[in-house]
Amino acid sequence: MPRRVLALLFAIAFTLVTLPTALASNHEAPAGIKGIFLLTDYPAVTVRPGAASTISLRLQNYALPPENLKLAVSGVPAGWTATLLGGGQPVAAAMPLTNQSVSLQLRVDVPATAALGTHTLTVTATGSSSQVSLPIAITLAKDLPAKLSVEAQLPSLRGTAKSSFEYQFNIKNDSGRNLVVSFTADAPQNFETSFTEQYGSQEISSIPIEAGQSKGIKLKVRPPSTIGAGSYPVKVTVKSEDATAEASVKLEVAGQPRINLTGRDGLLSASAEAGVERTVPILVTNTGTAPAEDIELSGSGPSGWKIEFQPKTIESIPPGQNKEVQAQITPPPKAVAGDYVVTLRASARGETASSDFRIGVRTSTQWWVVGAGIIAVALLVMVGAVARFGRR
Numbered sequence: 001m002p003r004r005v006l007a008l009l010f011a012i013a014f015t016l017v018t019l020p021t022a023l024a025s026n027h028e029a030p031a032g033i034k035g036i037f038l039l040t041d042y043p044a045v046t047v048r049p050g051a052a053s054t055i056s057l058r059l060q061n062y063a064l065p066p067e068n069l070k071l072a073v074s075g076v077p078a079g080w081t082a083t084l085l086g087g088g089q090p091v092a093a094a095m096p097l098t099n100q101s102v103s104l105q106l107r108v109d110v111p112a113t114a115a116l117g118t119h120t121l122t123v124t125a126t127g128s129s130s131q132v133s134l135p136i137a138i139t140l141a142k143d144l145p146a147k148l149s150v151e152a153q154l155p156s157l158r159g160t161a162k163s164s165f166e167y168q169f170n171i172k173n174d175s176g177r178n179l180v181v182s183f184t185a186d187a188p189q190n191f192e193t194s195f196t197e198q199y200g201s202q203e204i205s206s207i208p209i210e211a212g213q214s215k216g217i218k219l220k221v222r223p224p225s226t227i228g229a230g231s232y233p234v235k236v237t238v239k240s241e242d243a244t245a246e247a248s249v250k251l252e253v254a255g256q257p258r259i260n261l262t263g264r265d266g267l268l269s270a271s272a273e274a275g276v277e278r279t280v281p282i283l284v285t286n287t288g289t290a291p292a293e294d295i296e297l298s299g300s301g302p303s304g305w306k307i308e309f310q311p312k313t314i315e316s317i318p319p320g321q322n323k324e325v326q327a328q329i330t331p332p333p334k335a336v337a338g339d340y341v342v343t344l345r346a347s348a349r350g351e352t353a354s355s356d357f358r359i360g361v362r363t364s365t366q367w368w369v370v371g372a373g374i375i376a377v378a379l380l381v382m383v384g385a386v387a388r389f390g391r392r
Helices: 003-025 365-390
Strands: 035-039 044-047 052-062 069-074 082-086 101-109 117-126 129-139 149-151 156-159 163-172 177-185 192-197 206-209 214-222 230-240 243-253 257-261 269-273 279-286 294-299 305-312 313-317 320-330 338-348 352-364
Touching: 003 305, 035 129, 044 052, 052 129, 069 082, 069 320, 101 117, 101 206, 149 177, 149 230, 149 243, 156 163, 163 177, 163 206, 163 230, 177 192, 177 214, 206 214, 257 338, 257 352, 269 279, 269 320, 279 294, 279 313, 294 305, 294 320, 313 320
Parallel strands: 044 129, 156 243, 269 352
Antiparallel strands: 035 052, 052 101, 069 117, 082 101, 117 129, 149 163, 163 214, 177 206, 177 230, 192 214, 230 243, 257 279, 279 320, 294 313, 294 338, 305 320, 338 352
């Protein structure tokens, strides 16, 4: 028989021999421990009068044969109700297998008129050969102080003055009772703030949270459009009765260019002659907090008008500075004398500005001379005709 086959058979045989031992070891009792035990993680609890408390228990069998164990609760004060539950229903007995445990629950209902103080209830499990008991101390106290915590998922966000900053908060009610929690935001002057549910759009100012539970809310912050670059703090405060919790977030506002157009000395008007190019000096100013880059200039006017710029683009304007360009405006040759409006525009990576300029158009003096000559010739012809035919 090939060696490879012999090795495979040996491995299978070894596994079959050792597997039962390995499985059994998973359920073996710790060394030196043997018997039936009643266990709980919390043998002393505090309950408010008029409330109910559920305490988790375990009935553990270490190294003993399975046995039917009757369950009972003693020491229950008058007016109280104590019920042992297993699998979600009342039970009167349990049978844990060897090296196994059975999960139980003790539900205690306390009347509202119960006197304050500590009471000891004893849970017992009794079989033909075993008996164990577990005392549980239940202290009645007035309402425990409310306790809240609040945490921001992303405490710092970055954007521009035109951005809307949204923060997610998780509020936890660590109290032993349900609470209605209100919240406020302390932001710098002229900042707009509003709260909504985590997955809703309706603005809210408070929200109910059950005992031991958490809920999410969303804070939207809108800075004023004129704000400068920098870091701005916002403090969120949540309150309920005598409990308060706070969390802080930051807005990291990046600089934003802001451009506008005007004529030299602030003028928004000029004069032009029909059919003749007029050069108008235009100031492009950056009043923002970041450089305005790649600024493109354009213009529009009535039909037939020609508007060009020299230069047509500006590479960059630092914050608080301006640059002058020349707008070359040409009315059509047949333009009628009067006032017209043209619009000049500048755009720089999403930032745009425009201004309306009034252009007063006058007709050329050449046309007045030609017109006057035509009229004079016409008058001379008329006078000659009158003189010639008048003598007849």
